Amino acid sequence: MTIKTALMGAVASLAFAPMAFADGHEGERGRDGELRIIYWQAVSILNPYLSSGTKDIDASALVIEPLGRYDSSGNPVPYLATEIPTVANGGVSEDLTSITWTLQEGLVWSDGTPVTSRDVQFTWEYCTAEGGGCAQAAKFEGVTSVDIVDDLTVTVNFDGPTPNPYQPFMGGQSPIIQAAQFADCLGPRAPECTDANFAPIGTGPFVVTDFRVNDVVSFAANENYRVASQPAFATVVFKGGGDATAAGRAVMETGEFDYAWNMQLAPDVIAGMAEGGVGSPVSAFGALVERIEVNLTDPSPDLDEGIRSTAEAPHPFLTDPAVREAMSIAIDRELLVEIGYGQAGRPTCNLVPAPAIYASDNTGCLTQDIDRANALLDEAGYMDTDGDGVREMADGTPLSILYQTSTNAVRQDFQALIKEWWSEIGIETELRNIDAGVFFGGDPGSPDTFQRFYADVEMYANVFDGTDPQSYLGAYLCDKAPRPDTQWQGENINRFCDPAYDALWQELTSTGDLDERGRIGAALNDMLTKDSNVIIPLVDRGRVSAHANSLGGIELNVWDSELWNIAGWHRISE
Amino acid sequence: MTDATQQPDRVRSQWWDIWDQFKTHRGAVIGLGFLIFITLFVLLGPLLWQVDPGKLDIRNKDMRPIYTILWDSEAKVSWAKPLGSDNLGRDILANLMQGGRISMAVGWTAMLLSVILGTLIGVLAGYFKRLDGLLMRFTDLVLALPLLPLLLVMMLLFRDSLRATFGPENGIFILIVVAIGITSWMQTARIVRGDVLALKEREFVLAARSIGTPSRRMITRHILPNVLSPIMVSATLGLATAIITESALSFLGLGFPSDFPTWGKILFDSVDRMTNYPERVIWPGLCISLTVLAVNYIGDGLRDALDPRIRGQ
Amino acid sequence: MIDAMFGTNFADGAQRIISFQSRSPVFDIIAERMPQTLWVVGMSYVVGVLIALPIGIISAYKQYSIFDQIGTLISMIGFSVPTFFTGVLLIVIFSTMVPLDSIFWLPSIYDTTHEVTDWESFKFQMRQMAMPVFVLALFNAAQISRYMRASMLDNLGQDYVRTARAKGMTEKIVVLKHVLRNSMIPVITVIALGVPQVFGGAIITEQVFKVNGLGQLLITAIQGSDIPMVMTLTFMFAILIVLFNLIADVLYGVLDPRIRYD
């Protein structure tokens, strides 16, 4: 099977998405034996409030569930709640300052105790407790209180009109945890509750039977799961470690595993593996954009720590929009897609390429134009004065940049290609790649994290959770810049700071009308990309995973955890 | 017999004897031949094959080696890319040469560094009794350190300052070479120390002492030349180890930047496509293995040739 | 199980070293990893030694013979081919190209939760160990057989060998009793000194076959800046090295009657 047919399969399954639960496959719980999942990053904890790693969030999705999730088209669907509250059904207050959820009746935890609104309230308390270091605190931003109405009803109050109230308790990042289990784990004690963090009691289709840190998690079907015929699998082995290639091989070539996450491999490699015939790749497009982030501050090691890569030291030439624009239009995005992603990617000029209402019709960067890039630089006064092929600034500083990304074959190919194009416009590039664990690890002590940004440009992909880009775009506010006094935490890694942007974003937060939100969102997107080229989007990446051909019920979801519907996965006979 | 007009013969260095013995070790001679060949290949090859190894040529990507035509007439081949090209169209032959230059350079310099360090510490420990305990405990200590964390810490600590001082490529080169060098000298030091201890008991050292030769000249004149054979043997092993270690570093993502080919990296990068493009792993794999093999055989031959017991036969 | 383990530990109020990364006691994680490391890396060491000794002995006894040349060649290849290459090559051959239902098919991913309870599970354990053990054993055997050969060569030239022959002993006794016993003295200590490396795990091989052992633990701990974990592992490693240095010394004394520590 080639990648093309695989993708067509994926598209086909998208079409049937709403029928996921109505799948004809029925039977008794645990009938299909063992499900084997491989993630090339190993799970280190099963509490998404203590880790932002996708692997940890995805693995905990087997056990703990939110009130509602997004389906594969990005529409909210109820999970623990009876329905998604809206203004129309009265769940969301008219002034957009509160949302009221109603839990399904008869829900029980895997230990048999009932799920109550207290658990929901507790979850909020848990994440917002002082000193808890909650990794999902952003989800609860603006929440002033969570009030228990009755045993099954709970109201979330916001500090102002919140047009998108589906942040708390929605999606894989904010599932409901059991109040009883985590009662003693509030605040600074959160990390100490190893037993709870490693084996949370949940409502999901599976319960943890064995947890080996950074290695393998074993699950068994939850006997108390609310759908009697689910899950189809009696046990799950969730193995971690290694690399994407080996994971892909284990699923598509040797058939040892049923599902592999995030096949970020060159299209020809994936195609080669799919020839193995036991598994296929599956992909779906969301808002995942591979982009180059430009550092507006000076990362030079000559600068003292504390000044280096902070707003105190503006970058000598990357602060010039002309340079950034030239860098952007020198790139042939079509070719990047061809080399790196094939049909699982498409060129883009937007930071927010989806959902459609937020997507700007920005196509200016799609055609590579080396000549215009050169002209731009000439105009801006960067000339190659010493004839070494590298342009210099007026003071003789060469346009020489350090281009950093995580270690990954496709990214290294991108680096090589982009380096070549940039050299054609007289910009010299030094490449560096850092192990993904370190690069995305967020360790404040490491100089190699993407937040620390000790490089001139860096490349990675990011996406927002759910369908609303508000908080995603909010990442580029002035005060979100990582600095030494924030322990280098913060999402605004470019150190972008534009009062106009900040003001426009504030407007977004108080706008409820969807079309208007779309317009403002697109405008914010353009301020970062088209207008300033602080962010140079490259490829709108489909998410690619691989599953065994005998595994049914897979519906790749880019808006939530990939394993969102694992309760419905089952074995099919081919 | 004591005719004053007779003048001494030309110095026929004992190296000739060693060479004579060395020549009898077939493996070593083949090894030496290969090492010379591969060295010339990476040094002079780029002069003859003037293709930029970093040059991307997307249109001609994924070319097969020219010999593929022998069994697969439909293979995408071109005389312009005799060993084919990779997925970005980079010429594999040129990359092998460039990668070989770096691998060999890393190998040789790291080996020299570790041998110099090992010899220095070994000789000092063996010769000066006072330093012996201290230096050997230090050696044990370094042996006890797990190398990988050490390498990682070194990378983090010194990468930027070296990059600033020597430029990006030289900086990382120095870092890798130093990292390999300072983590692989211990064996040499132990062997050298043992030999120096034995040499110290030899009468010619005593004889030199009876002349009043000071320690410095004692070491340079009498000790060092006589520990040369274990040093040379550990040097040949060190070269092989350095090339291997560099490729292992590439595997762990600690090696050179991605646009800086080495044999280890080319091999590592091609493992994913091993089934479709076996030549991309075979050639760098062969280069590494054969070089290491050659060097090991040379080491074997040298050990035999430098051993007077064997040479005397 | 985890509950019990952790619960009691906390109930005791004992001071624990807690990993930064997973927020769990370091020693528990190490204890969890130890079995697979010992199984795979330890077994490969044993297999390596078992292969190396006969190769070393025969190579030395028949110096420069065909066997010696081939033995040398194989051991040098084992030494010189990076394990990430041999590992992947084996996977491609035995996991991908060999059909799944063949008896030669071997799993490419190690199941760390597998427990040996009966013959079938033992067979499975053997199968899943086969490739990583082979890769590592080849590497270990290469080095140890070199030592063995050199040591045998040293001893074959000794006077007592001539004495043994003059006594009319058969070649088998001369080589396997007189020479071997003496040659083993330095080799045993080399083997003993290599044991701590087993506990250090084999980072690359562990990664290739997903044997998440101590090596993988160390590298993830380093990458995650898990300082308590790195320090504990390093310390443990250092203690093992000191310990095995001591053991090697004692072994030397036991094997060589000329050296006695009293």
Place this chain on the structure above:
Amino acid sequence: MLDDTNAKPLVSVRDLKMHFPIHAGLLRRRVGEVKAVDGVSFDVMEGETLGLVGESGCGKSTCGRAVLRLYDITAGEISIDGVEIGQMDQSRLRSKRPTMQMVFQDPQASLNPRMPVRDIIQEPLDEHTNLSLSEKREKVLELMDAVGLNRKFATRFPHAFSGGQRQRIGIARALALNPKFIVCDEPIAALDVSIQAQVVNLLEDLQEKLGLTYLFISHDLSMVRHIATRVAVMYLGRIVELAPREALYAEPLHPYTKALLSAVPEPNPALAQKQRVVLTGDVPSPSNPPKGCNFCTRCPVVQDICRTDDPETREVQPGRFVACHFVTPETTTTADPTAGPRSQELNQQGEET
């Protein structure tokens, strides 16, 4: 000390002790010491050859090396040419080195295998003279002539030579700085019988020509008899008997000397009729010497006193020193028939120098 007043001591050794520590156990603790040389005193007269004989392990080589201060000695005084060097530090000692040199036992081991002969002989010149290279080269060739080596071989390496030739190289090196005193440490022990005589004759010729003084260490009693003027017999780190050559060989006084002499196989069957004194047992370990007289464990005439008291060294006849309870001046006052010719010969030797 000698009855011969013509000779004055060039080297004077008093109560020399050389103890080597023994380390044992896992912690390499010092558990004892090997008393290789334990209180040795003797003089070497200018121009004479003092033979130092004894069995292996008796400390004779250590003694020779200690006299040249190749070791840092444990105790005692050594004066050479009137200068006390016993406790002198090695850097100051360097300037005294040219007066005293050494010829070693194993001509194979005493030459650096990686240096050509020319450089080996030249090394002392490099260290102690300011000659130009060509002067040094010339001097090397002269030295080679002097020891009977073909000049052509100057650039060869030691392994290209036979044992006898190697020993000549060693002698040439020792002669390079015109020393007064040479310690010959078993210079012929490793040589073939037919070559031994060549080397011994060479040493004698050189002594005659250059006025050298030798301390000739050997276990070969017959060769010592040939070359030495006086002979000291060592046993277990002590000198048990020191006497002029003829007197010693004609009438050994110490029981050990007697046994030693009688044990030497006699190649002339006509002379090999005497009754052998065969000693029982082995030499005790120098790390744990017996109490009392060192020789008490093997002595054929041992008495109780030997096991408790250490005999002192006494001059029992003029020039004859013996360390035995039962050899006293009273027991040996009988006229020595060989005494006359001996002193005469000594005089002659004295005049020759």
Place this chain on the structure above:
Amino acid sequence: MPDGALPVLDVKDLKTVFKTRGGEVHAVNDVSFSLKPGELLGVVGESGSGKSVTMMSLIGLLPSPPAEVRNGTVMFDGDDLLNVDAARMRDIRGGDIGFVFQDPMTSLNPVFTVGMQIAEPLRKHMGMNKKAARARAVELLELVGIPDAERRLDDYPHQFSGGMRQRVMIAIALACDPKVLIADEPTTALDVTIQAQILELMKELRTKLGMAVIWITHDLGVIAGIADRVIVMYGGQIVEHAPVADLFADPQHPYTQALLTTIPSVSGERSKRLTIIEGQPPILGAAPTLCPFRDRCNKRVEICERMMPQRYPVSGQHDAACFHADPGIPKEKAVGHAG
């Protein structure tokens, strides 16, 4: 010495060659001798004269390659030792022919007890069980004069002194009551007083056990005291062969003559100056065609430059390989003999 007795060992035209990189080295050239029951044959020569190689060739102890026994016959007990199979050779080695080597320090295996090393040949050749072998080992140690034999059986070689170790070696060689004992410089590494002990022991053992002994040494003094008959070797050849008294009283070969005068003595006259043999021992190489001693010989005559001397008989058991040895034969006639 019974002249008529059949020799236990009869060596004819033995030739041993070492193959080296630099070509063939002829270490032993046409050596012939015989050994009669109960006699002690001394073999004298300097290092490299081929005396050890000869003896090792007899019982196949030379490593091959590089050594190769080219030629000759070695008759022992009805077998030609150069043509017997390996198993028979092993039975003879250690069983019928005992061997004592030069350096007792290295010739004993350091990691086995002395008792085990003595018992080994007993169990192999005599088929003894453990207990019997041990009992016999105690006997043997007592025989060679090691006190407290029973206890010392469990000691390792390093716990013995040099002399004691050589006694152990002798015990091993004597273990199976050999017909022939070959002693290769057994006292060279020992001190004179210890050497005297070993020589006394040997004399005693010979009278007690009555085996034939080949005693290799470079020390004429040792030979004079112990041997019945002497072979003098030089450059891989036998240059003189004589009963011990004849050899010392009337040496025929110039080499023997020179050797006897060059050694000083502890008794007797002290010569003012030693007589010396000029030059160096020959470096062995290709098969010799001329007298190996001629370069150093002070009695060299013209014929020495042309042909190789044969072993000319001097008297009953005395012969020498020198043209001077048989003045009765005109030199021209000698030419006829050679070939």
